[in-house]
Amino acid sequence: MTDQLNFLPNTNIEILTADIERGKIRHVVFDFDGTLSLIREGWQKIMIPMGVEFLQETGTDESEEQLNEVVNEFVTRLTGKQTIYQMIELAEEVKKRGGSPKEPLEYKHIYLNRLWERIKHRVEGLKSGELKPEEFIMPGGYELLNALKEHDCTMYLASGTDHPYVVDESSAIRVADYFGDQIYGALDDYKNFSKKMIIQKILADHDLSGSELLTFGDGFVEIEDTKAVGGIAVGVASDEVGLQNVDDWKRNRLIQAGADLIIPHFREWRPLINYLFAEE
Numbered sequence: 001m002t003d004q005l006n007f008l009p010n011t012n013i014e015i016l017t018a019d020i021e022r023g024k025i026r027h028v029v030f031d032f033d034g035t036l037s038l039i040r041e042g043w044q045k046i047m048i049p050m051g052v053e054f055l056q057e058t059g060t061d062e063s064e065e066q067l068n069e070v071v072n073e074f075v076t077r078l079t080g081k082q083t084i085y086q087m088i089e090l091a092e093e094v095k096k097r098g099g100s101p102k103e104p105l106e107y108k109h110i111y112l113n114r115l116w117e118r119i120k121h122r123v124e125g126l127k128s129g130e131l132k133p134e135e136f137i138m139p140g141g142y143e144l145l146n147a148l149k150e151h152d153c154t155m156y157l158a159s160g161t162d163h164p165y166v167v168d169e170s171s172a173i174r175v176a177d178y179f180g181d182q183i184y185g186a187l188d189d190y191k192n193f194s195k196k197m198i199i200q201k202i203l204a205d206h207d208l209s210g211s212e213l214l215t216f217g218d219g220f221v222e223i224e225d226t227k228a229v230g231g232i233a234v235g236v237a238s239d240e241v242g243l244q245n246v247d248d249w250k251r252n253r254l255i256q257a258g259a260d261l262i263i264p265h266f267r268e269w270r271p272l273i274n275y276l277f278a279e280e
């Protein structure tokens with residue numbers, strides 16, 4: 001074993017698994033928020049303080065810093081799953097501290113209302129044309145989607161965000177057409193949706209072997225679910241603000257989840273496509 005990092009020559013594309021079976025990809029799953037869309041950038045800055053606030057209300061003697069750590073841990077661990085799971089965990093943490101928690105769905109609505117305050121100008125600005133869609137898509141996103149389309153890949157959007165928002169926001173950044181009716185998002189009946197279900201359905205419907213499936217994601221969940229079926233997982237460890245560098249903390253999480261490659265954005269889509277389709 002060596003600590004030497006392994007990059008595709010002259011790129012920031014880091015290879016973690018050297019022996020993936022390349023050149024067979026036919027179906028591609030994209031996570032939405034933090035992977036393709038930057039509209040909800042900063043959602044953690046809403047969810048984490050909200051969690052801390054409700055834990056403080058229990059009268060616990062833990063410091064704000066300690067509570068921050070608690071909330072940060074479960075929010076991160078569950079990133080990529082539907083939001084409701086983070087709220088279920090919040091309710092449990094409130095209960096553990098002797099508080100009487102609200103229903104997880106109620107926490108979710110409080111969170112969504114607060115988040116909406118942060119992002120509504122983005123969505124509205126995109127719709128009115130005041131803001132440009134290119135500013136809210138991961139750099140290189142359109143080029144990557146076009147290249148995958150040219151390779152005859154079927155593409156899926158799978159998000160832990162509620163379905164109506166995913167439909168609305170994917171159209172606001174003008175990527176909805178790449179996915180057609182294969183846009184999946186969380187449902188109120190949350191047990192009838194998961195990224196795992198979608199990934200398994202794609203495999204079963206098309207009788208695929210693992211290496212025919214490729215996933216791009218910035219969450220633990222989609223990377224883990226993809227690796228569980230033998231697919232190829234590309235972790236998008238974008239810093240989401242500067243959009244140049246890998247976020248080390250995200251990178252480590254995505255590697256733990258089993259990512260085969262790590263990229264900071266899609267700007268290097270061409271060498272990435274060449275590599276994945278074994279065309280170099």
Ligand SMILES: [Mg+2]
Nearest residue numbers: 031033034219
């Ligand atoms: Mg995401």
